[in-house]
Amino acid sequence: MANTKNNILEEVTQSEYKYGFFTDIEMDTAPKGLNEDIIRFISAKKKEPEFMLNFRLKAFERWKKMTEPDWAHLNIPPIDYQEIIYYAAPKKKPKLDSLDDVDPELLETFDKLGISLDEQKRLTGVAVDAVFDSVSVKTTFQDTLKKHGIIFCSFSEAVQNHPDLVKKYMGSVVPAGDNYFAALNSAVFTDGSFCFIPAGVRCPVELSTYFRINSAGTGQFERTLIVAEEGAYVSYLEGCTAPQRDENQLHAAVVEIVALKDAEVKYSTVQNWYPGDKNGKGGVYNFVTKRGMCKGSHSKISWTQVETGSAITWKYPSCVLLGDNSIGEFYSVAVTNNRQQADTGSKMTHIGKNTKSTIISKGISAGFSNNSYRGLVKISKMAENSRNFSQCDSLLLGDKCGAHTFPYIDTQNSSSIVEHEATTSKISDDQLFYCLQRGIDTEKAIGLIVNGYAKEVLKQLPMEFAVEAQKLLAISLEGSVG
Amino acid sequence: MLTIKNLHVEIEGKEIIRGLDLEVKAGEVHAIMGPNGTGKSTLAAVIAGREGYDVTEGEIIYNNKELLEMETEERALNGIFLGFQYPVEIPGVSMNNFMRTALNEQRKYRGLDPIPASEFLTQMEEARKLVEIQDKLTNRSVNEGFSGGEKKRNEIFQMAMIKPTLAILDETDSGLDIDALKVVARGVNALKSKDNATIVITHYQRLLEYIIPDFVHVLFDGKIVRSGGRELALELEEKGYEWLKQEA
Numbered sequence A: 001m002a003n004t005k006n007n008i009l010e011e012v013t014q015s016e017y018k019y020g021f022f023t024d025i026e027m028d029t030a031p032k033g034l035n036e037d038i039i040r041f042i043s044a045k046k047k048e049p050e051f052m053l054n055f056r057l058k059a060f061e062r063w064k065k066m067t068e069p070d071w072a073h074l075n076i077p078p079i080d081y082q083e084i085i086y087y088a089a090p091k092k093k094p095k096l097d098s099l100d101d102v103d104p105e106l107l108e109t110f111d112k113l114g115i116s117l118d119e120q121k122r123l124t125g126v127a128v129d130a131v132f133d134s135v136s137v138k139t140t141f142q143d144t145l146k147k148h149g150i151i152f153c154s155f156s157e158a159v160q161n162h163p164d165l166v167k168k169y170m171g172s173v174v175p176a177g178d179n180y181f182a183a184l185n186s187a188v189f190t191d192g193s194f195c196f197i198p199a200g201v202r203c204p205v206e207l208s209t210y211f212r213i214n215s216a217g218t219g220q221f222e223r224t225l226i227v228a229e230e231g232a233y234v235s236y237l238e239g240c241t242a243p244q245r246d247e248n249q250l251h252a253a254v255v256e257i258v259a260l261k262d263a264e265v266k267y268s269t270v271q272n273w274y275p276g277d278k279n280g281k282g283g284v285y286n287f288v289t290k291r292g293m294c295k296g297s298h299s300k301i302s303w304t305q306v307e308t309g310s311a312i313t314w315k316y317p318s319c320v321l322l323g324d325n326s327i328g329e330f331y332s333v334a335v336t337n338n339r340q341q342a343d344t345g346s347k348m349t350h351i352g353k354n355t356k357s358t359i360i361s362k363g364i365s366a367g368f369s370n371n372s373y374r375g376l377v378k379i380s381k382m383a384e385n386s387r388n389f390s391q392c393d394s395l396l397l398g399d400k401c402g403a404h405t406f407p408y409i410d411t412q413n414s415s416s417i418v419e420h421e422a423t424t425s426k427i428s429d430d431q432l433f434y435c436l437q438r439g440i441d442t443e444k445a446i447g448l449i450v451n452g453y454a455k456e457v458l459k460q461l462p463m464e465f466a467v468e469a470q471k472l473l474a475i476s477l478e479g480s481v482g
Numbered sequence B: 001m002l003t004i005k006n007l008h009v010e011i012e013g014k015e016i017i018r019g020l021d022l023e024v025k026a027g028e029v030h031a032i033m034g035p036n037g038t039g040k041s042t043l044a045a046v047i048a049g050r051e052g053y054d055v056t057e058g059e060i061i062y063n064n065k066e067l068l069e070m071e072t073e074e075r076a077l078n079g080i081f082l083g084f085q086y087p088v089e090i091p092g093v094s095m096n097n098f099m100r101t102a103l104n105e106q107r108k109y110r111g112l113d114p115i116p117a118s119e120f121l122t123q124m125e126e127a128r129k130l131v132e133i134q135d136k137l138t139n140r141s142v143n144e145g146f147s148g149g150e151k152k153r154n155e156i157f158q159m160a161m162i163k164p165t166l167a168i169l170d171e172t173d174s175g176l177d178i179d180a181l182k183v184v185a186r187g188v189n190a191l192k193s194k195d196n197a198t199i200v201i202t203h204y205q206r207l208l209e210y211i212i213p214d215f216v217h218v219l220f221d222g223k224i225v226r227s228g229g230r231e232l233a234l235e236l237e238e239k240g241y242e243w244l245k246q247e248a
C-alpha cells in the first residue's frame, strides 16, 4: 500500500486536467433540441419496444410541467434545453462481441484514459462497460460473467435482450417524475449500464462502467440499473471524464439499485468530469439522481463517491431502507477548487425495523469554490430501533472558498437514535512547514494532508480505484495554496 | 558548514534576532542556550526556512551556498533537519507513508529510484530500535495521539531515517523524563559523525550531560552574548541567566 501511495504522489505534478483531449471521430447525431419527435427518434434509433417509448413520452409530459429545483446552494446559469443535442453515437457501430469491430480511434481514446478494453491486457478482476457519448462501446469479460448467470451489458442491449427485467425494475426506485432532472433523463436517456446478479451469486469480478462525453454540444443522459437478487453480492465502479470545452455540458444521469433479501451492492464513483477553467469557464453540469432500494431484509447498499470534477454538482446518492435490518451507507469526498460549486450529500429513509445508516462526508474547498453538504435522515413511524450516524467534515484551503452544511433530521419514531457530528478545519501553516522541512514540496504536502483527511472514505474504495482517487485529489488541488 | 554573519530578523516589524554570528563546522556539536523568548526557535526557523520572518540584514552560508536564497524543501533536501519544539499532528497520514514520501523525495533529489520496500522496512526497524519507539507508533498517523515524550522521540526517529548533514534540535529535551532524555541523547550521539553537525537548543544544561557539546553559546535578546566550552553550561546552571543580563 505504501508503495502505491508513493507512486501516486510522484504523479501529482501534472497540473492540467489531463483528460481534456477530444477524439475526432465520425458521429451520428440527432438535430439539437427537445420535443416528442426527438424522443421518438432516439427510441427508433435504438429499436426499442413500445413500453420504452411510452415510458419516455410519459416522462417527457411530466418534465414539461416541472421546473428546475432551486433549493440547492448553487448558482446555476439558465440552461437552454433546446440548444442541446440529445443523441450522438460513433458512426461505425461497434458490434459488441468482438474487439476487432470497435473503431481503433475509440480503443485508443479509452487507452489514453487508462481504460484498456483489451481483455488480455486488463488487470484481472474488473469487467468494464465503456460508454462513449450516447452509446456503450464494449463490455468486457462477458464469458466469465455468463458462467455465473450475471448479466452485465449496456442498457440498450438489456432493453433488447432482457425486456422483462428492465420493465420490472426500471423506474421502481427513481420514478420517471421523481424530480426535474430524473424526468429529463427518463425521456431522453440514450444508454448506460445494466447489471443483474442472480440469487445466491457473489459476482467474482468488479463491474465497472466508464463514461466519456466527447462530442460538443451534447448532453449525456445515461441510466444505470443494478439488481441484486436474494443473497447476491456485487461491487460496481463508475468513472467519468470529458474533454475540455469552453461551453458547459449537461450530464443528467439516473442510477437505480435494487437489493433483495440478504443482497449487498457496493457502488463506487470517481467523478472527474471537466470542472471548467480557473475562471469558471466551461465545465460539466452534473445533475444526477442516484438511489438504492434495500427491498429485502438484511440487505445492504453502500455508496462511495469521490467527486473532483464538474463545474456544478447536484447529487444525493440515497438509500430507501425498506427491508427490516437493512443497511445504507454513504461515504463521500467532494473537492471543489477555483469556481466549482457542489451541493451534494445523501438521503437515508428508514422504513424497516432495526435499519441502520451511516453518512461520512468530507468536503474540501479551495479557491473561490463553494462546497455544501446536504443530507436528510428520515425515520418513519414503523422504523423501530433504527439508527443513523452522520459525520460531516469540511476542510478549507484558503479564505475565499465556502463550506456549508445542511443536515436535516426528521424522526417519527422515538426508539431510534440519530447522531450528527460536524467539524470544519484548515490545512495549517504548521502542517505545511513540517512537510516542507522533511523535503516534501507544497503540492505533495497538500496531496498527503488531503488524502489523510479523506482516508476514512478512500479506504472504502476498491484498491485500484483508491489509487486513482488519491491521485485525483492531489491533482485537483494543485495551485490552491501558496 | 554553516556560517551566520550579522543576522537580523524581524517578525511583523519587531526585531527578534539582532546581529547574530555563528560558525558551525562539520563534526561539531553546538549548544544554544538562553531564557525563554530570546529568539532560539526563531533562529532555528530562519535556518530551516519558515515563512513569515524578515531577514533585514546579514547572510547565512551553508556548504558554500546562500542559504536564504534556497526554498524550504530545498534546504531539507540539502541536509538541513529541524527537530521541532512542537511537532505537529497530521491526521490520517501514517508515519510509514510520511517517512517513505520524505525519503523518496530525498532520493529523487539525488537522482535515485524510490526506496525498495524491504530496505525501507529495515531502516525503519533500525531507527525504531535506536529511539526505542514501538511499531505501533509508526503505523499511527503522524504525531496523532502521541504523548509529549513520544513526539520528541519521533523527531529523533525521523532524524535517524533522514540522516541529515546539519540537525537543529529545538528543545527536544523539554518535557522528557530522565530515561527518555537518555534515549534521545543516545540517538543523537549514534548519528554523530565527522561529516555532520548538530545544533542543540535547550535551556537546561541537563541534556548536555548526555550530549557533549563542543561549544556552548548563550543567546540573549537576539544576540549571542557569550560563547565557550562545555563549562559555560555548568556556569549558567549555577548562576542563572541574570548574571548575563549585565553583559548584554
Ligand SMILES: Nc1ncnc2c1ncn2[C@@H]1O[C@H](COP(=O)(O)OP(=O)(O)O)[C@@H](O)[C@H]1O
Pocket: B011, B012, B016, B034, B035, B036, B037, B038, B039, B040, B041, B042, B043
Ligand atoms: N510568529 C510570531 N509572531 C510574533 N512574535 C513572535 C512569533 N514567533 C516568536 N515571536 C516572538 O519572538 C520572540 C522570540 O521567540 P522564540 O524564538 O520562540 O524564543 P525562544 O525559542 O528563545 O523561547 C518572542 O518575544 C516571541 O514572542
Ligand SMILES: [Mg+2]
Pocket: B040, B041, B042, B085, B170, B171
Ligand atoms: Mg523556543
